[in-house]
Amino acid sequence: MxxxxxxxxxxxxxxxxxxxxxxxxxxxxxxxxxxxxxxxxxxxxxxxxxxxxxxxxxxxxxxxxxxxxxxxxxxxxALVPGVSIEDQKVRYGLDKGIIAVVGVFVVGFIVWGVAAPHQVYDVTTAALNWVMTNLGWVFSVVAIGMVLFLLFLAFTKYGKIPLGLDGDAPEFSTGSWAAMLFGAGIGIGIIFFGPLEPLTHYVSPLPGMYEPASVAAVKGAMVQSALHWGINAWAIYAIVGLAVAYVSYRRGRVPLMSSILTSLWGGDSNSLGARIIDGLAIVATLFGTAASLGIGALQIGRGFQLVTGWSTEANTIALITIIVLTIGTIISAVSGVSKGIRLLSNINMALAICLAAFIFLVGPTVFLANIIPGVITEYFAELPRMLSATTADSPEIREFLSSWTIFYWAWWVSWAPFVGVFVAKISKGRTIRQFVFGVLLIPSTIIILAFTILGGTAIWLQREYGELIPGNDPLQIPPAQDVFFLVLDYLPGHQFVAPVVMVMLAVFFITSADSASLVNSQLSQKGNPNPNRLITAFWAIAMAGIAVVMLLMGGQDALQGLQNLITITALPFSVVIIFMAIALYRELHTDPxxxxxxxxxxxxxxxxxxxxxxxxxxxxxxxxxxxxxxxxxxxxxxxxxxxxxxxxxxxxxxxxxxxxxxxxxxxxxxxxxxxxxxxxxxxxxxxxxx
Known part of the structure; x- marks a missing residue:
């Protein structure tokens, strides 16, 4: 032997x-x-x-x-050095069952949404109300529980386990890894919600937190935004990324959501239960990414109106934008120009940094420099209080949580398969402790800084001039897609910056759609790292179709449309994430x-x-x-x-x-x-x- x-x-x-x-x-x-x-x-x-x-x-x-x-x-x-999926013998192929079932469901939904958008709106609104009343706590358990679970892993013996073979060195230097994590957190949402959300919380806060439009509301509004985009959000991404990285680079299984859960029920990723899990991940990713594409198209359309002076209904321009940019996404997916898209994405990230620096320097610099440390400090101080709010407290708090906090938890759940797989790929060779602290802290810190700069500028302008929201009346908040450009109008050089922002949004649209379609294509092809490009293009078209339905069903209030669909479709996968954590712990318990x-x-x-x-x-x-x-x-x-x-x-x-x-x-x-x-x-x- x-x-x-x-x-x-x-x-x-x-x-x-x-x-x-x-x-x-x-x-x-x-x-x-x-x-x-x-x-x-x-x-x-x-x-x-x-x-x-x-x-x-x-x-x-x-x-x-x-x-x-x-x-x-x-x-x-005890002496096994680990098994990497890269060394395994795997036969990949089309999962015709998942493609057929999920594909028919999505196409049927799109047809229904285009034919009867108001009916879809009414049905999903009723479903949303039921979910918030009866199951909103599930999202809170995920958002809070995953932070505690990840910190437990990082601070105990499990923190030393590598996401790879014994002795594997990280593929990327710490600086490069941090930059890529930063890139994963930069997207359409920051530009769309960056000034809008803090400004909204300034005049319409979580009931009982602080007086609207008061001095306390200045920091309080930015702290509330930091809650939604900070550590809790990234804990949801991190648990999926950690589980995928561990089972793929330490246990040698294909990077499927179902691969993580097979240790709970046995079998492999060909079982019916496993395929249901992967199907739910695809559905969650489709609707979550489609929401970003929808708001990105809205904002591009509004910028186009402001730059060109073309007076057409905003949703019409947004629909045209979705069609044009989806064609660009399909060309990218079919032609395999991923390296060019990746280069463009890196340039976009540099432009995002420059945009934040521009607003910081030409905006209220002294005000922002003074308030940033206070926002970070108050964020940690108020974290328990903000997280303790529940839908059972009062109708007013339930309405706020439904519109903001729980909606965000659902959105991050829907993005978790997409972002988690990306984070897993770039983290091979890191220890669990390095992974947890890096993923929780690096992008969260950057995003909180970005929201403080964008939101702080918007609040400062409102306090100085009182024109963004007349009379600090929450009913007078401008349309969401307008806020960024309204803030930009107060800054010198805005006529040159606006077109750059539109280009950034377009690139974010294509790269997000391309990457999410690629992940969905892998999930529907048994984890194939080089999936069929036509299947990838199909999922890109499906996402665009869902984004169109969100705009049609929401009408003038497009945010309500995407809120309904995200929360409902993310609920099943939030339960999957809880079982992922359980399965991961069981596997870590028997790690060599x-x-x-x-x-x-x-x-x-x-x-x-x-x-x-x-x-x-x-x-x-x-x-x-x-x-x-x-x-x-x-x-x-x-x-x-x-x-x-x-x-x-x-x-x-x-x-x-x-x-x-x-x-x-x-x-x-x-x-x-x-x-x-x-x-x-x-x-x-x-x-x-x-």
Whole structure:
């Protein structure tokens, strides 16, 4: 049997002989005491009469050699370095069931929405009211619970687990990784809601938080916006990204939402339950991204009116914008010009930074510089109070939460599959602790700064001139798509900045639609990293169609249309996210690094107690084999041959047949029949090509 160098059977050859005093500790491998000491003190309850059974290392080694064959590929589950999806043998293909069912549902919805938009509006409004009254708490559980769960992982032993193989270095430097996380958080929403939301909260706050249009409302409005776009939002993205990264780069499974949950019910991603999960992820992403496309088209249309002076109904221009930009998205998806789009996206991100800097420098600079630290401080101070508001408190609070807080939680849930997969791809090689702190803090900080600059400028202008919202009357708030350009009008050079903003919005539209369509295409093609471009184009068209329906059903209040659809369609996937967290924890509990940690704690605890009992102050810790039922055995309570800790790293071929893998060489072991079969296939292919 070919034994890898990390196998416990090879380690046992170098173990010292037992002494008659039995002073050696029952540790498993290389100096595990450092692992046990790294995460706090060890609590040990000593056993009575603790002496190892007789028999010596030779008898135990024979028993061990009989059991080692029960491990896949002859390696103990504590020593598996991890399995990456990149090294797996996977046969990808179209998931015709998902494409057919979800495709028919979406096309049917679009036809219904175009034919009877007011009927769709009435039905979805009634559904929204029911969801908010009865199930709004589900979104709050996700938004609050995921923050607590992620922090628990980061601060405990699980934080050291890498999102990759043992020893893998991060693919990107910390600076590049931070920049890409920043890019993931920049989009249409910041430009659309950046000045609008704080200005709205300034005159119409969460009931009971502060007096409208007061001094307290200045910071309070920006803090409320920070709640919606900050740490809680990114915790929803992070839990999906962490789960995808872990199961793909540590457990070797395809990056599907269902791959994360198979540990709960068994089976694989071909089961009916798994396909339902992936279908829900596609639906949530379609409607969530379509909402961004809809508001982006509205704002581009309004900017076009202001720049050109063309007086046409805003929704008409928005519909034309959706059609034109969707054509651009399809060209991108079909032609494979992703590198060009990515370059354009990076340029767009630089323009967004320049836009924020421009507003900061030519706007109320001193006011913004003074208020930014206060907003960040008050954000953390008021976080518990803002999160404690519930739909059961009062009708007024329920209305606010429905329009803002819970709507946002639903929106982030719908974006979670898309953003989560992206964040997972760029985070390979990071530890869970690095991932959690990076994803929660880096983009949140940048977005809070952006909202403080844009929203702070809008509030300052309102307090100085009182023209943006006449009389601070919430009923006089301008149309949402107008607010950014109204604020821009007060700044010098606005006539040059407005066209640039329109271009930025157009690029954000295409890149968001292209990326979300790509993720949906992967989910509907069994995780294929290079999905069929026509399927990708289909999902892009579907998103555009949903965006059109949102505008038609909302009429003049387009935000109400997208609010209805996002909240309803995101609800099922919010439940999926809760189960994702449960499934992830179960898998982390049996991670090789966690198993080694458990062995280390037990071994060191046993060794120290027995060393003091038998030798007093002066003893050393050594490594020696003991009988499995010894009270000195580090793994006495651990079954290293159980399926739950060994089945996951069994390697298979494209058809699911078990194949041998050599962990020492890092390659598959092929028998002669496989080699001859491949040679024959290649020969036949050459012959057929002649």
């Amino acid at each position: 070919n034994q890898p160098k990390n196998s416990l059977s090879s380690v046992s050859k170098d173990l010292p002989e037992r002494t008659d005093k039995g002073s050696e500790a029952s540790m498993t491998t290389d100096s595990l005491s450092t692992v046990a000491a790294s995460d706090g003190p060890t609590v040990y309850q000593p056993k009575k009469g603790g002496r190892a059974p007789s028999g010596g290392s030779q008898a135990y080694s024979r028993t061990f050699m009989r059991e080692i064959s029960e491990y896949p590929h002859g390696i103990h589950p 690094m966690v198993i080694r940690y458990s062995f280390a704690k037990a071994a060191v605890s046993n060794a120290i107690v027995h060393g003091i009992e038998e030798h007093g102050d002066n003893f050393e810790i050594a490594v020696a084999p003991v009988e499995p039922d010894s009270d000195r055995a580090a793994g006495a309570d651990f079954d290293s041959t159980a399926e739950e800790v060994t089945e996951w790293y069994t390697r298979t071929d494209e058809d699911g047949n078990v194949v041998e893998y050599d962990y020492e060489a890092g390659e598959y072991v092929e028998d002669e029949d496989q080699v001859d079969g491949r040679a024959q296939t290649e020969s036949d292919e050459r012959g057929g090509s002649l």
